Amino acid sequence: MLTPEGRLTYESDMLTLYKGIPDVVVLPTSTAEVQAVVRICREARVPVVPRGSGTGLIGGATAPLGGVMVSLTRMTEILELDLVNRCATVQPGLINLWLTNAVRERGWFFAPDPSSQMVSSIGGNVATNAGGPHCLKYGITTNHVLGLEIVTGTGDVVSVGGKAADRPGYDLTGTMVGNEGTFGLVTAITVRLLHLPEAVKTALASFASLVEASEAVSAIIAAGIIPAALEMLDDAMIGAINAAVGKVYPDGAGAVLLIELDGPLAEVEAQAERVAAICRERNALLVTVARDEAERALLWKGRKEAAGAVGRITAAYLLQDAVVPRSKLPQIMREMVAISKRHNLLFANVFHAGDGNLHPLICYDDRKPGELERAQQANEELLHACIALGGSVSGEHGIGMDKAKNLPLQYADADLNFMFRLRRVFDPDGLMNPAKLLPSHPACGEGFRPSRPTLPAGTWV
């Protein structure tokens, strides 16, 4: 793809703060083509930036140093469905939901369900080790990847893992998931498929405050119940959603919990009663259990429209992805309110409470000078607070360009040094998705410091 207009489409992912137009975009259709691209780029010493659907939130699928972007959107085949061994092998460009659509009729599903699952690719999910609402019960992407084929930065095609339960030797599959293209390009993915649960039940509970709702979350988990999903929304979010899609959530609540239970019918019914009782004990204002599929769809409708509804309350926002141990949720909620007040910024919350994975939208007006900077400051303060409580700078979105600078908050120099050295195992020349995932780390003296390469003539594809 040669025209500047054509390449402009690829200048950023959904986090538009980070931009970089690739010099070339290639759209391979096979592993052999991907390998050829990597080998040519390696010889020419040109950066290679993989890209799936471009729905990432971390500045991962962007080319800040130019180079060749490898768009995997033409590699969308299901290569093998092996229901006897409960797995499927797919190409990286396959849209997440398409896989479940292909097997649902036969009673199966693919569990990782990032909110973007209608448009994001499984390759992108693997690159960022994506989570989603139902990962509380089912685990994140890495828990569902059995094997990978990857074209490494050295130009080798390597197969790791497979259908068998364990893998002898080092667990390279686990190491590969979440590498954000810094080791190379994943060209085939073997994933676990699960049986659809017999029954699903969804409950909604409203509370006077985020803190009380957080305490109910801890109480539910402490009772030994692991819901399939346990989502929390705050008053700002409830208001925005009700304004956008009609009144689906109760007015006047400080927070609502959306609690989904799945499994055998008898278990689900018993658990729904217990969850409702726990919420009432924890001062819920209102508890509703959906009686049928239509009521259930309505409860989820608001959650699913959240991202779109936010446009009604803010011109722009920063989306945080930090994590705290679940037991620290009430505490971080209090700190979040304090940070919001200190910077006079609206925080709207919709997040995976069961995982302790926070997604506050830090709202700001990009037309007002200084407001972005204030939002960024608030964002950093919240990150520091999460780390101080034993949390993590990222839960499910990944690192990309956005969070690389934050890793030293969480890791010692020795830890980061090993990550740098691990990266070099697969990408000795530092050409695979440069400037992503790891900081240029002065302490270790061996950080990645790429310089803008010049494309030799004749490498335009």
Next chain:
Amino acid sequence: MLTPEGRLTYESDMLTLYKGIPDVVVLPTSTAEVQAVVRICREARVPVVPRGSGTGLIGGATAPLGGVMVSLTRMTEILELDLVNRCATVQPGLINLWLTNAVRERGWFFAPDPSSQMVSSIGGNVATNAGGPHCLKYGITTNHVLGLEIVTGTGDVVSVGGKAADRPGYDLTGTMVGNEGTFGLVTAITVRLLHLPEAVKTALASFASLVEASEAVSAIIAAGIIPAALEMLDDAMIGAINAAVGKVYPDGAGAVLLIELDGPLAEVEAQAERVAAICRERNALLVTVARDEAERALLWKGRKEAAGAVGRITAAYLLQDAVVPRSKLPQIMREMVAISKRHNLLFANVFHAGDGNLHPLICYDDRKPGELERAQQANEELLHACIALGGSVSGEHGIGMDKAKNLPLQYADADLNFMFRLRRVFDPDGLMNPAKLLPSHPACGEGFRPSRPTLPAGTWV
């Protein structure tokens, strides 16, 4: 520990084919002491061999090149119990079962349950990424490790993972689990704890042949039931067990399945009925469901005494640990019978059928010349057959000295090269548990070729 007699205790693990007496044995009690040992050994360029309880089956905790053995049996503390966040942090020498014993009263357990769990250490389980009967439902060790502290071959203390759900950056925790001490010594382990299930039910089904029992296994899984455990025993094993502990399994059967279901009572009861029906449809000779805890304990008694009972039928045996995709079980059973006949050797089977993880005991008489060699030949043929069916050379025991030579069956040169390079990231000098896990691989030109180092004077501890 200085005396030759004292060090002799440490010459091998439970696979006594591989022997090597360490020059020194140290018994540290803290991370700082472990770090000091590694640093001294690194300066002196002396191999470091970690050892837990010594119950491994792969020649992993032995010192074929001499050097310093670091026995972790004095590091047995539970450092933190954090039930709110469903985890515990322990020292590596803690015995697997002791952790469950410490939390069972409060309704929790640690899921990985290698057959050695009464004596094997959690550090050893992590080193080999151990499995166990209940790993079919609950996953293997790596699925339960949230974080690690490790003293690397470079002498650094590195912390990876933690209590939070996801980890930003590369998944070093996953990479560390199963490294068999080749990256360094794990000094603290944060593991997931699970709620004890509400109910447990165990069924026994007998079949005319291993092939028919294998087909029942596939049918149970295909019906969407994932038993907590699904163990198979063949006629040789049944005979040995009945002779050793009284008649616990039906005579005249070619194979029995031991099927354990756990979860909510209503689900378990419904599943037990379905499992019994499936076994009957698949020509089971007899199906029994234990009615109470006493009957359940009796069904398991035979399985648990299997290793001891084998002494009644053979002087010595090789224990295989290969894996096939579950759907290939009937086929590999046929091949196993053929290999057994070809070499005129008795194979006794007791294994995790649900995982496709085979554990035939290849029986031989070590007093008859040539019989060990024949058993080894049969062993290799079975391994090749498993690989040809898409399987793996090791399911849960690990690689050690025993399986290192077999890895090229399963991995291409490029794959093994990356493993070699990964090892060097953490152990650049090649001193950590040398001659284990990876083959000296001629193709890659950078295989590990250790030479016996000389201990400098004054390094005796």
